[in-house]
Amino acid sequence: MITTVRTRVAIVGAGPAGLLLSHLLADAGIESVVVDRRSRDEIESTIRAGILEQETVRTLSETGASDRVLTVGNRHDGIELHFEGEGHRIDFSSLTGRSVWLYPQHEALKDLIAARLAAGQDLRFETEVTGIGDVETDRPWITATAGDGSELRIEAEFVVGADGSRSGVRPAVTGSSSGGYFREYPFAWFGILCEASPSSHELIYSNSPHGFALISQRSATVQRMYFQCDPEADPSVLSEAEIWDTLQARVPGTTLIEGPIFQRDVLRFRSFVAHELRHGRAVLVGDAAHTVPPTGAKGMNLAVADVVLLDRALRALLLENDTRLIDTFAQTALKRIWKAQHFSWWMTSMLHTAADASAFDRRRQVGELRSVVESEAGQTFLAEAYTGWPHTAQ
Numbered sequence: 001m002i003t004t005v006r007t008r009v010a011i012v013g014a015g016p017a018g019l020l021l022s023h024l025l026a027d028a029g030i031e032s033v034v035v036d037r038r039s040r041d042e043i044e045s046t047i048r049a050g051i052l053e054q055e056t057v058r059t060l061s062e063t064g065a066s067d068r069v070l071t072v073g074n075r076h077d078g079i080e081l082h083f084e085g086e087g088h089r090i091d092f093s094s095l096t097g098r099s100v101w102l103y104p105q106h107e108a109l110k111d112l113i114a115a116r117l118a119a120g121q122d123l124r125f126e127t128e129v130t131g132i133g134d135v136e137t138d139r140p141w142i143t144a145t146a147g148d149g150s151e152l153r154i155e156a157e158f159v160v161g162a163d164g165s166r167s168g169v170r171p172a173v174t175g176s177s178s179g180g181y182f183r184e185y186p187f188a189w190f191g192i193l194c195e196a197s198p199s200s201h202e203l204i205y206s207n208s209p210h211g212f213a214l215i216s217q218r219s220a221t222v223q224r225m226y227f228q229c230d231p232e233a234d235p236s237v238l239s240e241a242e243i244w245d246t247l248q249a250r251v252p253g254t255t256l257i258e259g260p261i262f263q264r265d266v267l268r269f270r271s272f273v274a275h276e277l278r279h280g281r282a283v284l285v286g287d288a289a290h291t292v293p294p295t296g297a298k299g300m301n302l303a304v305a306d307v308v309l310l311d312r313a314l315r316a317l318l319l320e321n322d323t324r325l326i327d328t329f330a331q332t333a334l335k336r337i338w339k340a341q342h343f344s345w346w347m348t349s350m351l352h353t354a355a356d357a358s359a360f361d362r363r364r365q366v367g368e369l370r371s372v373v374e375s376e377a378g379q380t381f382l383a384e385a386y387t388g389w390p391h392t393a394q
Helices: 018-025 040-045 054-062 094-098 105-120 168-173 240-247 299-320 324-351 359-373 377-387
Strands: 002-006 008-010 033-034 051-053 074-078 078-083 086-091 100-102 123-124 127-133 141-146 153-155 158-161 180-195 204-207 212-217 224-231 261-276 283-285
Touching: 018 033, 018 105, 018 299, 033 212, 040 105, 051 054, 051 299, 054 100, 054 299, 078 094, 078 123, 078 359, 086 094, 086 377, 094 377, 105 123, 141 324, 158 168, 158 299, 158 377, 168 261, 168 283, 180 240, 204 359, 224 240, 240 261, 261 324, 283 324, 299 324, 324 359, 324 377, 359 377
Parallel strands: 002 153, 008 033, 008 158, 033 123, 078 204, 158 283
Antiparallel strands: 051 100, 074 100, 078 086, 127 141, 141 153, 180 224, 180 261, 204 212, 212 224
């Protein structure tokens, strides 16, 4: 037996993009069904980074998607660029009048899930999409299998792929699961979570002859830190003492507060932009459409910007039968996506040490860093991109 459900928008993926889109559409009276192959516990417990741009925070708070982003999240008015043993603060607030908030993505997801369930959202966990069809018509559909083995068919007026970098919707839009522009970086981040008080009130991005390090935070008692490593590194090999020695060596002049390490992982770096973001009545947003290295803190913020654009386009299409915004969605979204790709690549290239770097490369890189920190224009460029550009009105 196949259960058939009819809705206006079928959303695949209960991550930030999918859940926020359902939240915004509901405000306009547009119903949706959200499915995700993961369990609720898996979504809410997978720890991810979370630097949120001011526009992202405004969207979450003003729409009622999250109150805790302002009460629990920590506002940061700058970052420190550290190189040649010295720290140089980039003051976001004075340069741009904007800030960012440290609020881990899994906490935002808890807020979004709670808000959607409280509003009666049809949200189905442990439900894996098995097919997508008729996207070139005005009645596209998806089929899925629930955790209990039952079959589901969702008939909609629009399908949204918000199902991450291994998107099952992407082939219906681009023609293949890997259709896009791709770059893999020759290094990764060795990340840890530890029980300790913060080593710094703001993030430290450190370029050193030994490689990159990022000193971040999670809370008053839990800290997140990273250092550059080989993509094939085994996170279980190093002892805690070796990890702390590596981190300390890469932030010379700063004394890190050490504590027991309770999680470690290796995060590979990839950049990707799908060849197409929309085909007929199917569209990609968030990591299904693009991924960036974490250096520029753009991942979740790009997803939110996608959704703000798509919400306006779907309101026009489904409430007014106006196709103009959906027809220009991809073109408009890609302008921001490629700016974010450039910024993420630039921050990554400026701060990391390539394995084959020569003495010239090293000195040139330090010159680049000095060009940023010793120039108000250079600092402003970094601050504007890091805190995020205003959400574009189509």
